[in-house]
Amino acid sequence: MKLPVSWLSDYIDIADLSVQELADRITFAGIEIEGIEQVGPCFDNIVAGEVRVCEAHPGSDHLHVARVFDGETETQVVCGAPNCRAGLIVPFARIGAVMADGMVIKKGKLRGVESFGMLCSARELGLSGDHAGILEMDPATKPGTPLAAIYGASETVFEVEITWNRPDCLSIIGIAREFAAILDRPLKLPAVDFPVVKQKASDLCSVTVHNAAQCPDYLARVLPHVERLPSPEWMRKRLELCGMRSIDVVVDVSNYVMLECGQPLHTFDYDHVAGHAIHVRNAAEGESIKTLDGAVRKLDAGMLVIADGSGPLAIAGVMGGEGSEIRPETHAVLLESASFAAPSVKRTATALEMRTESSHRFERGVDPFLTDWASRRACSLLVRHANAVVAEGAVEADARPQEKVRVTLRFRRACDVIGMDIPAERQIAILKGLGFALESSTPDAATFVVPSYRVDVDCEADLVEEVARMNGLAALPDVLPATTIVPDADDSPARAVSACRQALVALGFSEILNYSFTAPSTLDAVAPSAAARRVVLPNPVSADNAVLRDSLVPQMIETMGYNNAHGNPTAALFEMGRVFFKDAKGAIAEEDRVCLGVMGFAGRSALDSTRVVEPSESALWLKGALEALLARLHAPQMRLEPVAAEGFEPGFAARIVVAGREAGVIGLAAAALRRQWRIASPLCIAEIRRDAILGNVFKTVAAKDVPAFPATTRDIALVAGEGVTHEQIVKTIRKAAPPELEDVRLFDIFKGKSLGVGKTSLAYSLTYRAAGRTLKDEEANTFHDKVKAALKAALAVEIREG
Incomplete structure (x- = not known):
């Protein structure tokens, strides 16, 4: 955010502090100044000077020696400009002045004659490109007048980095409030009073809010008359310094107030609001609006709009529509000041791929009780600069919760967390300086009422953070990290996780990391029916991070998609992370899981990359990798049972059972999900509970004697009908075989028309x-014949002989 220092000074006295000191003070209080920009030429130490004497230089045919009066004294200056002559009023740069190109004026000697300053051209001052001679000023200008008073002073603009959790600082007053607390100086707010006419706003318009959850407050004022006067120069300049262009006095005022206090406003042409009735509602599915940028936006039912009887007038909190915009002929204005729910605005702005100054503020959180003040401030400015007439009162639909947020701070807890002793009186003073009202206190703790503009504060940790930063981040002690050694502590869980990670890397997988919070749409793409059991964050940073993940599978698919989109169609990835969900009683539960994913030619040798990857091949490779992982971790053997699972292709999903308990799922990602990410090859995913596979990692394996006698191998080729599974075949073999059967291994699968429909070899x-x-x-x-007979009898398979 851009912050002109001159604008800041309207609200707090900072005249005694240098620009760098201001930047340092607020940076060390947690609001980072990323850059300092000087906009416009700097005229420090440059004044209007009168050339009283101008003589030829004794040692040059083009230089002059001038005597210049600066309002106090005469100074000798050597000048090479051809138009230098007595009687001119010119810009005189004293020693120490800095030119537009960065040159510093110093005492010098030109061809034996001393010079104590410089007479300047327009280019040297940064006013234009003219360098033909010195700038000739108005002869009526008084010598000694600072050039800044004539051409305007340069502006210092801070580039401020505002983090997601500090939306209250997305305004000039918000930053001024921080400085007031840091410097312990009063905050000066502008007047918001204005005259009104007897005509009531309620007689001129109506407001109906159909979705109070997404719009808890909507306030409208009517200005029956405005004049289209030019915006004042100072307002246009401040808007430009903040990166906004001046458009029109009405629009400029709404933008100015938004930058000033952080409350976005919107102005409608009153005569173009059908029936003068405002309806705040959700858009109809497929409804569209042509926005102020000229684009036609297709809306969905989840988007909030401001509408009249004929259709949408604006996308709530994002952008207005062309139909009711302020026109050159507009003479009556309906002024909107509203509070919109942050997730709603974020979702809408993201879905429509729109980012505006308004949505930027609403999606982070705007003071819900700022609507009336901001509306009054805008009316005050329009009365002053557009000769506006304001109707009495306002029309408001107010469903804001009136209960204030209260948080208790334990003084000792704050000191322990911060790492230094801060007296209780100091902690209370810091928080009161930030606008937190002290409700009650004891020697050990105090309860504060949180100001409405601090939408980010709702727990004790937030207050501790405020105390720490306002006490000074530079004051925090340098403490080396410490740990406590506990004799006989069991670190086997951590070592087991490490062993699992190493085993997966050894199997050729690469680890990925995702945030635990994600967008509901990411989870809905895989398992929409699980929405009710998800944990929704009460105060999300954004709509894209509004829920805690209840599975690792959606983000694994998303990561695979990102890899494919960036030219990496082959990948074998794993993630070890925690998921969160509501149990049968509605309590929040969590679980550690391991997720594996393979895509493309993963599992093949580097030279075998021309054959098409079949879904069965990819699924079997992932199954083998999972079996190898369990073997390395000494986990019980797993069993797979067919299952219909959301997000997986029908017929290609199985429940993982370990030690008789369901432990996870494995299968081929649904075709719709692969198409979404344009993944052409099979994408197989497995997710399993971590505790199901890590219980025996450090179990001592009993050694077995190396076999002293040779083994005998026999093969069976059979044709199985539809519905006969590999697991059934292996169980039948082991049940029929004697103890001498050591191993059963499947080494070939074939399907073809020659076998018949539904049959597999x-x-x-x-x-x-x-x-x-x-x-x-x-x-x-004999053993082998017994096994073949059992297979025929139990599963009705055909044994292929010869």
């Missing part, structure tokens, strides 16, 4: 081994 390798002797072929064949 599977090939398994079975390993037999006896502990105390070498198995004979006849024994192995």
Whole structure:
């Protein structure tokens, strides 16, 4: 935000402080000054001078030696301008003055003659590009008059970095309020009084709010007459210094008040509001409006609009429409001052891809009780500078909660958190200086009423932060980080997490990190039915961070999409994080989970990147990686059960069961989600509870003797009908086989028209081994024949011989 220092000085006395001191004081109080800009030429130490004598230089054919009177004394100056002559009034730069190009004027000697200043051209002063000679000023100008009084002083403008949690500082008065607290000086607010006519505003317009949750307060004033006079020069200049162009006296006043106090206003042409009736409502699905930038915006039912009987007049908190804009012929104005819910404005501005000064403030939070003051301030300025006539009173629909926010601060707690002792009296004084009203106090604590403009303060930690920054961030002690060593402390949970992370990296995965809070739309894209169990933040930083994630899957898909969009279509990623949700009783619960995702050619060798990746291949590779992870962590073997899961492709999702309990889900991301991110290859995701796989990480594994006798391998190729699963086949094999069966491994799957509809060919390798002797072929064949017979009988499969 741009902050002209001259504008700031209207509200607080800062004449005794240098620009750098002002910047340092507020920066060390937590409001960072990112830059200091000097706008316009600087005329310090430059005055109007009268050339009383002008003689030729004895050692030059083009230089002159002049005697210049600056209102106090005569000074000798050597000048090379061809138009230098006695009787001129010219800009005289004294020693120490700084020119527009940064040159500092010093005492000098030109060809043996001393010079104690400089007579300036327009270019040297930064007024124009003219350098043909010295600038000839009005002969009536009195010698000694500062050039700043004639051409205007340069302006110092601060570039202020306002963080999301300090919307109260998105205004000149907001910053002045901070300086008032820092410097312990009074804040001077402008007058907001103005004359009114007997005609009542309630007789001239009506206001109906249909959605009080998104618009808790709407106030309208009517100005039956305004004159289209030019905006005053000082107002135009201040708007330009803040990066806004001057448009019209009515619009300029509304913008000026917004920059001054932080409350966005909007002005409607009163004669173009149908029936003079304002309706604050949600847009109809598919309704459209042509906004002031000339674009036609298509609206949805979640967007709030200001409308009349004929349709939308403005997008609430974002931008007005062309139909009711202020025109050159406008002579009557309806002035809007309203409070809009931050999430609503943020959602609308994001969906329409619009960013305005108004939405920037509303989506961060505007003082809900500022509407009337800002409206009065605008009317006061319009009466003064546009000869406006204001109707008596205002029409207001007010549903604002009247209960004030109260927060208790424990003095000892504040000292412990800050790391230094601050007397209770000092803590109270700091908070009172910031506008917090002391309601009650004891020797140990005090309760404060939070001012309405501090929408970011609602708990004790916020008050502690205020005390710390206003006491001075530079005063915070330098303390080395310390930790407490607890003998016999169990750090195995942390080491188990580290072991899991290392195992996943060894399997070829890369770790990603996402915020725990995200946009509802991100979660709805995967599991819309889970909205009721999500934890919604009461005071979100933005609509894009309004809920806590209840699953790692949506952000994994989003991250995969970002990788694909940036030219990385192959990825194997994992995230270890916490999710939050409401349990069956409505209480907030949390859970640590691990999420894996694979996309593209992940799982193949680098040379095998020409064949198309089939969904089954990607799913089996992720399943194998998960099985390998569980094996490395000594976790129980997992079992997969078919399941229909939101966000996953039908028929390609399974429930993960570990130790008899449901632990997670694995499957192929739904085609709609892949299309959203233009992912052409299969995208497989697995999510599993962390506690289900980390319980045995440090379990001592019993050593087994190395087999002393060779194993015998037999293969089975079978054709299974639709509905027969790999798990059923393995269970049947193990049930029918003797103890000598050591391993069952699936090594081939085939589907084709030659097999018949719904049939699949599977090939398994079975390993037999006896502990105390070498198995004979006849024994192995007998075991194998028994297994094949069991498969035929139990699952009606066809055994392929030969």
